[in-house]
Every structure is written in structure tokens, then in C-alpha cells.
Amino acid sequence: MSEQLLPSWSEGLARQAVLDYVHGATTPGETFVEPADRIATFDNDGTLWVEQPLPPQFDFVFRTWEEEVKADPSLARRQPYQALMERDQRFFEGLATQEPEAVTSLLEAFxxxxAGTTPEEFDAQVGDWTRTVRDPRFGVPYVELVYQPMLELFDLLRDxxxxxxxxxxGGxxxxRVFAEDIWGIPKENVIGSAATYAYTDGKIIRSNELLGGLDLGPGKPEHIFAHTGRLPAFAGGNADVDIEMLKSAAFALLVRHDDEQREYAYTTGAETSLTTAEQLGWTIVSMKNDWTTLF
Structure with a gap:
């Protein structure tokens, strides 16, 4: 029976640790987790899909901002438009490692x-992007670069x-536009940085203000608790900005990017999380060694 679970995972410590935890959480005993408390939370960029050379959402917003700068050249003197037009590598590196200052400026511009659009208008733009834009390295739509082993883990947990x-x-x-089709989870189970909305003349309209704090670092368990009323029993991440979420969970899984042939090999932005994982006994998943299939 266990051989049929997590089929894209190699036999090894990581796979066994996941199976052991789930078995313990669902079997009466010391490690049993009440059904109401079985909350599993996962980071997205670098945990569920490719995040190099930049998280895919940035591709989506950059295309819009290039058009905005053409229409209003004065924007090129403000961040993040300036970094985009000048191809500021340092700024992009800050986005790749999700430095709060860089991400904040991006989300505020986002x-x-x-602002002033309806959810339907925004969803249509994202939907068009998912169908027409391709990752420059792999040549496929970004939504085809979701990690198959993580989708199998979702299935195991839901079962x-x-x-x-x-x-x-991220946003x-x-x-939410692709959550149900790609991850198989309802859009209300997506937690992230977001704009506020107003109900005006029978419509929900997006404002130009961010809702709450940034969903990074300590913001992750804060947002999770605000959304669910609980902290996670199981959490998965891949970077330093996920540490607090991973610490808040009974079982923590950290994805290590070490497969330069099938994806990328890097530790930038994950150095502290890897050290913390070793110290606290988190389960580290090696893409190269623990996953037989990637996408």
C-alpha cells in the first residue's frame, strides 16, 4: 500500500518521514491530530513551482508595467519601475530572495x-498570461512547472x-486564478499579500491599498492564524522567509534546490533555513535525490 503513495518520491528518509508523520497524525495515540486541527500550509514560489530566475508573478506584472511606463515615462523615476527599466540586478536579486523592502515596493505598485478593476477583469488578465506566456528556459507555460511530488503530497494529506x-x-x-485547476485546492484556501476591496454600486472593486501586513517571515503564521483560526500542523517551504511558518508547525518540510540538470541549484535566500532545519530536525527534501519526477 505504501509503495503506491507519493509515487514520484524516491524511497528514503524524506518520503518515510512524511508517511510516518501522516500515519501518526491519523492514528490514535500521542501524535494524533484532531481532524479540525489538520491544517497544512505551503509556500508557493520555490516550494510548489519554479522561482528562478524570478518568481513567475513578476513576469506577469513586469509586462504590465512596461506598458505603463510607455504611457507615463515619469514612472521610470520611481521604484520598482526604475529597476525594471534599468534592469537593476541588485533589485531583482532582492525580489528573488523576497527581501521585504523590494517585495513591498513591488506589491504597492501592483x-x-x-486599482479600480473588478476581480473578473483581473482574473481574465492572469488567465490570458497563464495560457500565452512561456518560461524562457523550459519553453512551457509557467503553470506547467508545478512540482509533481508536491501535488502528490497534497493528495496524500487531503486523503x-x-x-x-x-x-x-506573492499576490x-x-x-487564486489557477489554484483550483493546478493545485486542486479551492481559491479560499489561498493566503497571500492582497489589496483591499470595496463594494460599490453592486460590484467588488480593488483599491490601491494593501490588506494587512506583508505575508513574509512572521507575517506567514500571522496570516495563517487570521485566515484559519489555527496554526499549521504540517508546513512546507524552501526559503528563509518561510522559517516562522515552519517553526509554527508540528511537522516542517524544507525543499532544497540542488538539481541543476532538471531545475536549478542554489542556496541564496535559504542559507538560514537550511541551517535551522538541521538544528531543529526538520525534514529536508533534496530535489535531486528525493524526487524521481519533477514537473
């Missing part, structure tokens, strides 16, 4: 760009009574 949530510093509404 909120401004789509054992866990409610699966995605908790990302909540961006991820």
Missing part, C-alpha cells in the same frame, strides 16, 4: 496598477483529512 492551504508572499488574487 496594488496601484490594478488523510488535512485541509491544504497555500501561504505565499493572493494572482494565485
Amino acid at each position: 496594488a496601484r496598477s490594478w 488523510n483529512g488535512f485541509r491544504v492551504f497555500v501561504c505565499s508572499g 493572493r488574487d494572482f494565485m
Whole structure:
């Protein structure tokens, strides 16, 4: 029976640790987790799909901002438009490692760009992007670069009574567009940075202000608790900005990017999380050694 579970995972310590935890959480005893508390939360960029050379959402917003700068050249003197037009590598590196200052400026601009639009208008733009834009290295739509082993983990957890949530510093509404089709989770189970909305003349309209704090670092367990009323029993991440979420969970899984042939090999932005994982006994998943299939 266990051989049929997590089929894209190699036999090894990581796979066995996941299976042992799920078995213990669902079997009466010391490690049993009440069904209501079976909350599993996962980061998105680098945990569920490729995040190099930049998280895919940035591709989506950059295309819009290039058009905005053409229409209003004065924007090129403000961040993040300036970094985009000047191809500021340092700024992009900050986005890749999800440095709060860089991500904040991006999300604030993101909120401004789509202020006054309806969810339907925004969803249509994201949907068009998912169908027409391709990753420059792999030549396929970004939504085809979701990690198959993580989708199998979602299935395992759901089959054992866990409610699966995605908790990302990226845009909540961006991820909700493809959450049901790609991850198989309802859009209300997506937690992320978001704009506020107002109900005006019978319509929900996006504002130019961010809702709450940034969903990074300590913001992740804060957002999770605000959304679910609980902290996670199971959490998965891949970077330093996921540490607090992983610490808040009974079982923590950290994805290590070490497969330069099938994906990328890097530790930038994950150095502290890897050290913390070793110290606290988190389960580290090697893409190269623990996953037989990637996408």
C-alpha cells in the first residue's frame, strides 16, 4: 500500500518521514491530530513551482508595467519601475530572495496598477498570461512547472483529512486564478499579500491599498492564524522567509534546490533555513535525490 503513495518520491528518509508523520497524525495515540486541527500550509514560489530566475508573478506584472511606463515615462523615476527599466540586478536579486523592502515596493505598485478593476477583469488578465506566456528556459507555460511530488503530497494529506492551504508572499488574487485547476485546492484556501476591496454600486472593486501586513517571515503564521483560526500542523517551504511558518508547525518540510540538470541549484535566500532545519530536525527534501519526477 505504501509503495503506491507519493509515487514520484524516491524511497528514503524524506518520503518515510512524511508517511510516518501522516500515519501518526491519523492514528490514535500521542501524535494524533484532531481532524479540525489538520491544517497544512505551503509556500508557493520555490516550494510548489519554479522561482528562478524570478518568481513567475513578476513576469506577469513586469509586462504590465512596461506598458505603463510607455504611457507615463515619469514612472521610470520611481521604484520598482526604475529597476525594471534599468534592469537593476541588485533589485531583482532582492525580489528573488523576497527581501521585504523590494517585495513591498513591488506589491504597492501592483496594488496601484490594478486599482479600480473588478476581480473578473483581473482574473481574465492572469488567465490570458497563464495560457500565452512561456518560461524562457523550459519553453512551457509557467503553470506547467508545478512540482509533481508536491501535488502528490497534497493528495496524500487531503486523503488523510488535512485541509491544504497555500501561504505565499506573492499576490493572493494572482494565485487564486489557477489554484483550483493546478493545485486542486479551492481559491479560499489561498493566503497571500492582497489589496483591499470595496463594494460599490453592486460590484467588488480593488483599491490601491494593501490588506494587512506583508505575508513574509512572521507575517506567514500571522496570516495563517487570521485566515484559519489555527496554526499549521504540517508546513512546507524552501526559503528563509518561510522559517516562522515552519517553526509554527508540528511537522516542517524544507525543499532544497540542488538539481541543476532538471531545475536549478542554489542556496541564496535559504542559507538560514537550511541551517535551522538541521538544528531543529526538520525534514529536508533534496530535489535531486528525493524526487524521481519533477514537473
